Amino acid sequence: MGPWMVVRQLVSIAILPFTVTVLVPVWIARANRIAFLAPRGAVEYALCAAGLAVLGIGLALFGSSLFLFWTRGRGTLAPWDPPRVFVAEGPYRHARNPMISGVVLVLLAESMILRSWPHAEWAGAFLLINLVYIPLVEEPMLSARFGESYAAYRGNVPRFLPRLRPWRPGNGGGSRGR
Secondary structure, eight states: OOHHHHHHHHHHHHHTHHIIIIIHHHHHHHHTTOOOOOOOSHHHHHHHHHHHHHHHHHHHHHHHHHHHHHHTSOSOSSTTSOOSSOOOSGGGGTOSOHHHHHHHHHHHHHHHHHTOHHHHHHHHHHHHHHHHHIIIIIHHHHHHHHHHHHHHHHHHSOSSSOOSSOOOTTTTOOOOOO
């Protein structure tokens, strides 16, 4: 993996998840005059602590998914430079879209830490956009590119909510885990 691949990764991250998780939330905060305030009281402390935990999970999901796209898939998260090899390992054995799930968790964490309804609304809007985009655009492209291996995967691994036991290709798929 040469320097060109690093540039491809950084460009795709800067354009997509950075915009969604940093630029838009900063714009929302400025537009609504929202700033982080130190928590006051047990409920606000609990909400911030839960937000930090959710942030850690979201970043771990996003980071591990990105790493697999890079190292195993030999591509990026960007639709214009997708993985060239089908990736169905790591978190992808539990959910088909762990990267998007990770981004949604980061957005929810931001809303919890800032205690901000406008940020929670942005997290919901982002999820809704992906609930439409993924089945209408992304999944048909994946079916065309990866054929039967993607069809078997799609039939056994849920889109967002993870199955408890990891899916293993080639063993009949097991239960759908939904």
